[in-house]
Amino acid sequence: MKMRKNIFLFLIMFFFVTFKVGYSQNKTRVLVLPLDTTEIGSEYHKTQIENIRNLEFNSLYNFIRLLPFAEIPSELDIRTAESANIDEIASKFDADIVIYGKLNFSGNTETPQAELLLKIRSAKKQKDIFVKKYKSAIDLDIFDAMDRIVNDTISAAFKIIPRFxxxxxxxxxxxxxxxxxxxxxxxxxxxxxxxxxxxxxxxxxxxxxxxxxxxxxxxxxxxxxxxxxxxxxxxxSYTATGTLKINPVAGKEAGEKYNILLDGERVKEGDEISNLTSHDEHTIIVSSLLNKIIYKKSFNIKDGEFKTITPDVSGKKLYFRFYALGSSFGGAGIDLALSPKFFIGLDGGYALATHTNINVSVSVVSVYIDTGYYFLGNKNKDFNISAAIGGGVYFALPADRWHFISSTQNLSPVTRLYIQAGWKLFYLRSGLVADFISDINYGPYLSLGIKL
CATH class of the missing domain: 2.60.40 (Immunoglobulin-like)
Structure with missing residues (x-):
């Protein structure tokens, strides 16, 4: 007896669950057809006709296709369907409900009245279950008419009171x-x-x-x-964001400390900052403890992007120099930074040599290559002191006049050693030039310059 009772309860539960699942999965198949416009007179504008026709179709189609309990064919399939018989179209699409009707215009051709005849047909019964006429001016009132059409359609087609x-x-x-x-x-x-x-x-x-x-x-x-x-x-709503990782600062000296700011907020090396907005430009700044900006970079980040930035405080790699006095009247050169501490330089100078007794002058051109080291500060500091050693050559132009000035050969190798003190863009250089071929083997020099 107990076993029969359990079987009976099981069957009840089976049919109950089956019924509930079947009910929730079965959706009403709805077919929305564009309004028939064949009865509209040729005197009315085709653009107005199509606008109202599309408005009615889109209002119903777009609302019904999102209903959890309804299914609807694709818009392309519907618009390309050809048949004058509603029941044939319903059978073709295996529809339960067909929504169709007619559109007509009346009144003035410039500001006509729209007359819509809406019908809802049961494909199973092959008869209309709802028929209603709507009339509206072709202005903002037409949208109120569309709201009424949607409300009436939901109520008649699905037997529910529409609440929105x-x-x-x-x-x-x-x-x-x-x-x-x-x-x-x-x-x-x-x-x-x-x-x-x-x-x-x-x-x-x-x-x-x-x-x-x-x-x-x-x-x-x-x-x-x-x-x-x-x-x-x-x-x-949605805000697009990405994540930024700040790698360790590159090019810094051992023990050197910096302030790192991201959009004005203090961050640290190795930090991962999430939720950086994609629609904004962001800026990362690295500054000394005295608030001198050494590195600055602005960037955007894509939605979902994981971006890494390695701040580089090694600064500029290439500097141009211009100087006066020294072993030349004037000159120019370049420094290439190998690191904040080490550099190599290439420069050229110009001087005018004159033998006053015979009134002969020649141009003396010098070319030097140096290598140097900042032993106080570095190239990024406002104040620094460096030392360098290098070598080069000088030669006279025109070459055939050089023997009037000196008994040495025209192309002469030289070496030099100097100490340079810099303050921001300006520098003062003091050094010694050695020429082992000329009559004067060595001599001091002093020059002033700027570095850009």
């Missing part, structure tokens, strides 16, 4: 990416900029799912499901 809620899409902050907006797995719109706004009326008491998918990599960035009450309003 609203979902607003606004407040987007995106840059450089496009997104696809889905409602109940149906594509609704593309989102390509921060100005995107959309207000959508949905059926209250029904569960809806909304997703926003980034087109670039098909990532789901928003996924929300909810059931709203009548008159309830909810908002959906």
């Amino acid at each position: 809620a609203v979902v607003n899409f606004n407040g987007f902050k995106i840059l450089g990416d496009s997104y696809s907006l889905y409602a109940n797995n149906k594509i609704i719109s593309k989102i390509t900029n921060s100005d995107f706004e959309l207000s959508m009326k949905i059926l209250a008491g029904q569960k809806y799912n909304f997703m926003i998918i980034r087109d670039r990599d098909k990532s789901i960035v928003v996924n929300r499901s909810f059931t709203l009450k009548e008159h309830e309003v909810t908002n959906i």
Whole structure:
């Protein structure tokens, strides 16, 4: 007896669950057809006719296709269907309900009245279960008429009292990416900029799912499901963000400390900062403890991007120098920084040599290559002191006059050693030049210059 009772209870539960699952999975198949416009006189504008026809179709089609309990064919299939018989079309699409009707115009051709005849047909019974006429001016009143049409259709086709809620899409902050907006797995719109706004009326008491998918990599960035009450309003927005990792500072001296600021906020080496907005430009600054800016970089970050930045405080690699006095009247050169402490230099100088007794002058051109080291500070400090040693050659132009000036050969090798003190752009250099071929083997020199 107990076994029979258990079997009986099992059968009851089986049929109950089967019925509930079947009911929730069976959706009403709805076919929405564009309005018939064949009865409209040729005197009315075709543009106005198509605008009203499309407005009615889109209002019904876009609302019904999102209903959780309804199914509807694709718009392309519907618009390409050809048949004058409604029941044949219903059979072709295996529809349960067909929504169709006629559109006519009356009155003045410039400001006509729209007359819509809406019909809802049961494919199973092969008869109309709802017929109603609507009349409206072709102005803002037409939208009120469309609201009434949607309300009447939901009530007549699905036997429910339509109660509505609203979902607003606004407040987007995106840059450089496009997104696809889905409602109940149906594509609704593309989102390509921060100005995107959309207000959508949905059926209250029904569960809806909304997703926003980034087109670039098909990532789901928003996924929300909810059931709203009548008159309830909810908002959906999205702010595109990425993550930044700050690598250890490159080019710094041992023990050197720096301040690192990201958009004015203090951060540290190795930090990972998430939720950096993509629509804003961000700036990272590295400064000395005396607040001298050594490194500055502005950047944007893509939505979902993991970006790394390695601040480099080694500064400029190449400097141009201009100087006066010294072993030449004037000259110019370049310094290439191998690190904040070490550098190599290349420069050239010019001087005028004259033999006053015989009134002969020649131009003396010198070329030097140096290597140096900052033993106080470095090239990025406002004040620094460096020492360098190098060698080069000098020669006279024109060469055939040089023997009037000196008994040495025209192309002469030289070496030099100097100490240089710098303050911001300016420097003072004191050194010694040695020429083992000329009559004067060595001599001191002093020069002033600027470094850019």
